Amino acid sequence: MNLGHGGWGARVRRRGWGRAGDSGHLVLSRISALRGAHLSDEVVTVFFHTTHRCSLQFAAATAPAEPPMTPMAPSSTPATPARPEVGEAFLRSLPKAELHIHIEGSLEPGQMFEMARRNGVDLPYASVDALRAAYAFSDLQSFLDIYYAGAAVLITERDFFEMAMAYFERAAADGVVRAELFFDPQTHTERGIAIGTVIEGLSRACREAGARLGVSADLILCFLRHLSEEDAFATLEQALPFRAHFIGVGLDSSERGHPPEKFARVFARCRELGLHVVAHAGEEGPPAYIESALDVLKVERIDHGVRAIDSPALMQRLATSGMPLTVCPLSNVKLCVFGTLAEHNLVQLLRAGLKVTINSDDPAYFGGYLLQNYVETFAALPALTRGDAIALARHSLEASFAPAADKARWLAQLQAVSAV
Ligand SMILES: [Zn+2]
Numbered sequence: 281m282n283l284g285h286g287g288w289g290a291r292v293r294r295r296g297w298g299r300a301g302d303s304g305h306l307v308l309s310r311i312s313a314l315r316g317a318h319l320s321d322e323v324v325t326v327f328f329h330t331t332h333r334c335s336l337q338f339a340a341a342t343a344p345a346e347p348p349m350t351p352m353a354p355s356s357t358p359a360t361p362a363r364p365e366v367g368e369a370f371l372r373s374l375p376k377a378e379l380h381i382h383i384e385g386s387l388e389p390g391q392m393f394e395m396a397r398r399n400g401v402d403l404p405y406a407s408v409d410a411l412r413a414a415y416a417f418s419d420l421q422s423f424l425d426i427y428y429a430g431a432a433v434l435i436t437e438r439d440f441f442e443m444a445m446a447y448f449e450r451a452a453a454d455g456v457v458r459a460e461l462f463f464d465p466q467t468h469t470e471r472g473i474a475i476g477t478v479i480e481g482l483s484r485a486c487r488e489a490g491a492r493l494g495v496s497a498d499l500i501l502c503f504l505r506h507l508s509e510e511d512a513f514a515t516l517e518q519a520l521p522f523r524a525h526f527i528g529v530g531l532d533s534s535e536r537g538h539p540p541e542k543f544a545r546v547f548a549r550c551r552e553l554g555l556h557v558v559a560h561a562g563e564e565g566p567p568a569y570i571e572s573a574l575d576v577l578k579v580e581r582i583d584h585g586v587r588a589i590d591s592p593a594l595m596q597r598l599a600t601s602g603m604p605l606t607v608c609p610l611s612n613v614k615l616c617v618f619g620t621l622a623e624h625n626l627v628q629l630l631r632a633g634l635k636v637t638i639n640s641d642d643p644a645y646f647g648g649y650l651l652q653n654y655v656e657t658f659a660a661l662p663a664l665t666r667g668d669a670i671a672l673a674r675h676s677l678e679a680s681f682a683p684a685a686d687k688a689r690w691l692a693q694l695q696a697v698s699a700v
Contacts, residue, residue, distance in 0.1 A: 362659075363658070363659075363662070365666045366658045366664065366665070366666055366669050368651070368655050370666070370669065371455075371651060371654040371655055371658065371669055372454060372455045372651055373455060373697050374455055374669060374670065374673040374694060374697055374698075375455060375457045375673065375677065375690045375693045375694050375697065376454070376455050376456050376457065376458075376650065376654075376673045376676050376677070377456065377457065377458035377459070377460070377637070377676035377677050377679070377680040377682070377690075378451060378456050378458070378459045378460070378639055378640065378650050378676070379460050379581065379604070379606045379637055379639055379676060379679060379680060380462070380583050380584075380606035380607075380608055380637075380639035380640070380641055381447070381459060381460075381461055381462060381639060381640055381641065381643065381650075382461075382462045382463070382464065382502070382532065382641065382642050383443060383444055383447060383461045383462065383463050383482065384430070384431065384434070384443075384463065384464060384467065384642075385641065385642025385643060385644060385645055385646070386443065386444075386446065386447040386450075386642070386643050386644050386649075387430045387433075387434075387443055387644055388446065388644050389408050389411040389412040389414075389415060390408050390412075391442065391443060391446055392411060392429065392430050392433050393405075393407075393408045393411055395433040395434065395435070395439050395442075396429075396432075396433045399433060399435045399436070399439070401429075401432055401433050401435070403429050403433070404425060404429065405429075411426070414426045415644070415645065427645070431467055431468070431471070432471070434468065434473070435473065436477065436481070437477050437480050437481040437484070438481065439481065440477065440478055440480075440481025440482050440485070441481040441482070441484050441485045441488075442485075443485075444461065444481070444482050444485030444486070444489075445485045445488060445489070447459075447461075447643075447649075448485065448488075448489035448493055448495050448497065449493065450643075450649045451489075451493075451495055451649065451650065452489075452493040452494065452495050453651075454649055454650045454651035455650075455651065456495060456650055457494070457495060457496060457677075457690050457693075458495070458496045458497070458676075458677065458680045458682050458686070458690065459489070459495055459496070459497045460497070460498050460499075460500055460527070460528075460680060460681060461482065461486070461497065461498070461499050461500065462500050462502045462530055462532065463478065463479075463482055463499060463500075463501060463502065464502050464504060464532065464533075465478055465479070465501060465515055465518070465519060466503070466504045466507060466511065466515055467504070469515070469518065475515075475518045475519055475522070476521070476522060479499070479519065479522040479525050479526065480522070480525070482499055482525075483499060483522075483525040483526075485497075486498060486499060496682055496686055498526070498527045498528075498681065498682075499525060499526040499527065500526060500527065500528040500529065500530050500556070500558065501515075501516075501519055501526045501528070501529050501530070502529065502530040502531065502532045502533075503515060503516075503529065503530070503531055503532075503543060503546065504532065504533040505531050505532065505533050505534065505535070505538040505542065505543065505560075506533050506534045506538055507533075509542055509543050509545060509546050512543060512546045513545075513546050513549070516529075516546060516549065516550065520553075523553070526555075527555065527556055527681055528550075528555045528556030528557060528558060528681060529547070529550045529555050529556075529557055529558075530557075530558045530559060530560070530583065531543055531547075531558075531559035531560055531561075531573075531577070532560045532583070533560075535560060535561070535563055535564050535565040535569065536564055536565055539565070539568075539569055539572055540559055540561060540569060540572040540573045540576050540577045541572055541576050543559075543577065544576050544577065547559075547576075547577040547578070551578060556580055556681050557577060557578065557579050557580060558579050558580060558581045558582075558583055558606075559573040559577050559579045559582070559583060560583040560584055561573040561579075561582050561583065561584065561585060562582065562584055562585040562586060562587035562588050563583075563584035563585075563586065563587065563612075563615075563617060564587070564615075564617060565587065566587060566590070567587055567588055567590050567591035567594045570582055570585055570587070570588055570594060570598075571594060574597075574603070580604075580681075581603070581604045581605070581606055581679055582598075582603060582604070582605050582606070583605075583606045584605070584606065584607065584608065584612075584617075585598070585605035585606075585607070586605070586607060586612065586617060586618075586624075586625055586626075586629070588605070588629070588634070589625050589628060589629065595632050595634070598634050598635075599632055599633035599634050602635050603634075603635060604635045604636075604637060604675060604678075604679035605629065605634055605635065605636050605637065606637050606639045606679075607626060607629070607636050607637060607638060607639065608638075608639045608640060608641035608646075608653070609621055609624055609626060609638060609653050609656070609657045610640065610641070610643075610646050610647040610648050610652065610653050610656060611640070611641035611642065611646045612624060613647075614645075614646040614647060615646075620660070621656055621657060621659075621660035621661070622660045622661065624657070624660070624661065626638075626657065626661065626664075627661055627663045627664060627668075630664075630668060630671070630672075635675045635678070635679060636672060636675060637672060637675045637676040637679055638650070638653050638654055638657060638672050638676070639653065639676075640652075640653050654669070654672075670694065670698045673694055674691065674694055677690045677691055677694065678691070
């Protein structure tokens with residue numbers, strides 16, 4: 281079933297939700313909540329914060345000096361020449377793994393328009409340029425409209441394949457040697473798309489990435505945490521005929537109010553099946569959610585995890601255990617987890633001995649792909665050194681679920697690059 285582009289936006293307006301600039305600061309609890317938000321009216325959570333220190337970033341993204349989401353040109357970043365030892369060329373040269381990328385969040389305006397055309401889906405934008413301009417998210421409504429439109433154009437196996445291949449092309453150019461893609465099947469099955477269509481298209485792209493681009497890739501199926509554990513179990517059942525095509529499961533979408541415990545049974549089942557397990561925790565949620573992800577879900581990586589900083593005991597535990605954190609700096613700023621990149625706690629996490637990695641999250645929406653995240657983070661945080669860049673890349677390779685022989689090869693490459 282294709283709901284059509286008007287449905288979601290119309291529902292939002294009917295519910296009377298405000299626009300940016302209305303009373304107080306209107307902040308989405310988690311844009312990833314909206315990854316599945318078109319599923320039903322009930323699944324959307326919008327918070328009106330009166331104390332949040334960061335006003336809605338969609339509005340900030342409309343500044344005319346900053347073109348809307350054009351990560352195709354990572355070389356345009358102006359801030360790095362001041363520190364050539366951690367400049368773009370060096371950061372690009374490091375073999376890296378990307379461990380936190382939602383593939384649906386990589387859909388670019390040009391692709392969206394092309395898919396809409398060939399699938400006969402009406403987009404509420406007159407041209408690619410109009411669509412691209414809308415990626416600047418002038419307000420909440422503009423994001424909802426475009427995100428819904430984005431999901432609605434993904435219909436065929438080819439669509440999922442092409443979306444992933446476009447990501448892999450960019451990843452390869454950024455020095456990514458390994459990518460582990462999150463995907464949200466519930467976002468698509470709810471629209472009547474067969475789960476096999478989703479998985480087979482993405483899986484074919486993973487194979488093509490390895491063969492043609494030299495990027496090793498695998499899939500991680502994510503459950504939407506604002507939906508029920510019963511829904512997660514049903515999704516797992518649907519996916520099991522395609523078990524060979526994904527290596528793990530994750531937990532994403534709206535964090536607050538949906539603690540890891542809610543998914544204890546389905547994660548236990550996934551572990552029994554030999555799947556790797558990861559979960560978003562401690563992005564906006566408290567350190568207790570990170571502890572639950574470790575103790576109850578028994579995750580192998582924490583996605584985000586930046587709020588661990590609020591618990592010295594947890595920081596110590598994460599450092600001692602070498603638990604990887606997949607941190608997403610540009611996403612954190614766009615979603616107001618930090619007001620600016622300069623305020624990001626990545627340096628503190630690193631200095632505390634945590635196994636931090638850098639990732640892009642939803643790059644088409646949040647301002648850049650992996651290299652852009654590295655470049656802007658190093659520009660904004662002068663305390664970060666060349667050694668930190670090498671450590672971040674090394675962490676990402678070590679924390680990946682790739683075969684040991686591949687990891688050893690990439691780590692040797694990293695050592696060679698570092699020695700130059
Ligand atoms: Zn994420």
